[in-house]
Amino acid sequence: MALTRRNLLTSAAGALIAAPLAGCVTQEGPEQAFAPQSITPIKPLSKSSVYVPGYMPNAAQVNGRPVKEDSYFARNISDPAxxxxxxxxxxxxxxxxxxxxPAYAHxxxxxxxxxxxxxxxxxATDQVAFDPDTLDLVAVAPxxxxxxxxxxxxxxxxxxxxVLMSERAPKQSLRDGKIEAHYGRITIRDVDTLKIRGSYSTHGIDPHDIRLIENDRYLVVANYGSLRNASTGKMEVPxxxxxxCVTIIDVDSGKLLDKRVTNRRDSELRHLAAGALDRIFAIQARLGSEADLARDLGHEREAYGEDITSEPGIAYRAAATLKMAKGKAPRQMGGRRDTAEMxxxxxxxxxAKHDQAIASxxxxxxxxxxxxxxxxxLQSFDTHKMGLRFPCGITLLPDGVHYAVTGYWENLFVFERGSHRLNREACLYPTxxxxxxxxAA
Known part of the structure; x- marks a missing residue:
């Protein structure tokens, strides 16, 4: 299998994927001194675009009717069901x-x-490829x-x-203790057809966010770790x-090189950022009841609105964001007051230019x-006071100077990298x- 996968990836990615250096991951040392990296702008800010997959198209209308009934907006949809x-x-x-x-996209x-x-x-079952300019459908694959x-x-x-994609095993309870049966996979796909050319294990349960580092040598994977309750067969709260965990995988061979486990039994590890082996940052999410949240926020003396990013009856509680280092327990970033806002x-x-991680x-x-x-x-912003409610998406813009943050339902704010000053003139207000x-591209 290793030889077959090696041939596959070598032909697909050419010289960018080199053979792994023996002991590279296991020899990770102390934090390296930061050397500022020059970022070559891909295009000026005005020529860049930001792509947002909207969750609730049934709430959208055009020309007085739902978008799914408009021939232009729905041109890629063959089965509206x-x-x-x-x-x-x-x-x-x-x-x-x-x-x-046609995808239940995230x-x-x-x-x-x-x-x-x-x-x-x-x-869900489908993945889709599209033309970034016209937004026309290119391929649909299971x-x-x-x-x-x-x-x-x-x-x-x-x-x-x-393109590498994270995929999750069929939902089931852990009844026999064989945790490997729940591990997800990384599928290796052609970009135009999304046809699967190979795959390997993520060595973790319910993989989600993935990042390539070290010139595409290593793949870093965030694995939720969530399982159904063995008694009820349901995904319960908490x-x-x-x-x-975060797993680090050799892209060429699919071999697991490192596994960094949180040991939290109530918090999922969902998303991550990575720039190098000693620059891996992982976001946790902890679910609770609305009663739990009411106790957590019992000190509040100002009215606040409902959380439109959560599901009815479920609330997001504080969970520390982590820095993951080889051979060390995951380290919480920030103090107690900072964690309360997470x-x-x-x-x-x-x-990488400023050696900073930016999280929403x-x-x-x-x-x-x-x-x-x-x-x-370094800094913490209440974006609600700026006019940006429920900040969700973050992307570094191709000009090398700015990054964008989008609100869950509407608005796109632009900040300057490094200083994090709001560039109000560049902000946009779509829904x-x-x-x-x-x-961004």
């Missing part, structure tokens, strides 16, 4: 394009050459196997000919979490900036109809 999402392409010059695509990624994009199916579910995230290999940790991006916490209307080396909280993640 199957799941679909409303993809929005926001030009930073203010131009907007929208189209429905994230969107654009290939390095901007020739194709993928909307990543989540907890998940890994019968009963398998999309993991919600993808990563393109450097040459843009191959979640029953077993081995929530409710529903969602998007996180690593800015929509349930607390919070944007937090972490130092890459120490994990210390997305709910979302989690964004990407």
């Amino acid at each position: 199957r799941p679909f999402r409303l993809l929005t392409r926001i030009g930073m010059d203010g131009e907007a394009r929208q189209a429905l695509l 994230d969107v990624e654009i290939s390095p050459d901007s020739s194709v994009g993928v909307m990543c199916g989540f907890e 998940s890994f196997d019968k009963g398998w579910r999309g993991g919600g995230h993808a990563a393109y290999l450097g040459n843009g000919k191959t 979640r029953h979490v077993h081995e929530a 409710r529903h940790g969602l998007s996180i991006r690593y800015d 916490y929509p349930s607390a209307h919070r944007l937090i900036i972490f130092d890459g080396a120490s994990g210390a909280v 997305f109809f709910g979302h989690s993640h964004i990407t």
Whole structure:
């Protein structure tokens, strides 16, 4: 299998994927001194676009009727009974394009050459590829196997000919103690057809976010760790979490090189940012009841609105964001007061130029900036006071100077990297109809 996969990836990714260096991961040393990295702008800000997969297209109308009934918006939909999402392409010059695509999508990624994009199916069967310019459908493909579910995230290999996608095993309870039966997989797919060319285990339960590092040598995977209750067969609140972890996998061979486990039984490990082996940052999410949240927020003396990013009867409680280091217990970033604001940790991006991680916490209307080396909280913003409610998606813009943050339902705010000053003149105010993640090209 290793030889077959090696031939596959070598032909797909060319010289960008080199053979792994023996002992590279296991020899990870102390935190390395940070050397600022120069970022070559891909395009000016005005020529860039941000892509947002909207969760609730049934709430959207055009020309006085639902978007799914409009021939232009629904041109990619052949079966309206199957799941679909409303993809929005926001030009930073203010131009907007929208189209429905047939996937129950969570994230969107654009290939390095901007020739194709993928909307990543989540907890459903289909993945889709699309044209980033027109938003026309390119391909639809099923998940890994019968009963398998999309993991919600993808990563393109450097040459843009191959895309890696996280996929989840069929839902079942842990009855026989064989945890490996619950591990997800990474599928290796052609970008144009999404045909599966190979796969390997994520070595974790319910994989979700994935990142390529070290010139595509290693794949870093965030694994929820959630299992159904063995007695009821249901996903309960709080979640029953077993081995929530970050796994580091050799892209060439599929070999597990490291596994960093949180040992939290009530908190899922959902999203991550990574710039190198010693720059891995992981966001946790802890679910509770509305009564739990009421106790947590009992000190509040100002009225606040309901959390539109959570499900009825379920609340997001505080859960620390972690820095994951080889051979060490996961380290909480920030102090107790900072952690109290880390409710529903969602998007996180690593800015290599400034050695900082930028994370959103929509349930607390919070944007937090972490130092890459120490994990210390550098800045923390209440975005609600800026006019940005429920900050969700974060993406570094291709100009190398700015990043964008989008509100769950509407609005796109632009900040300057490093200083984190709000660039009010560059902000835009579209409606997305709910979302989690964004990407720029």
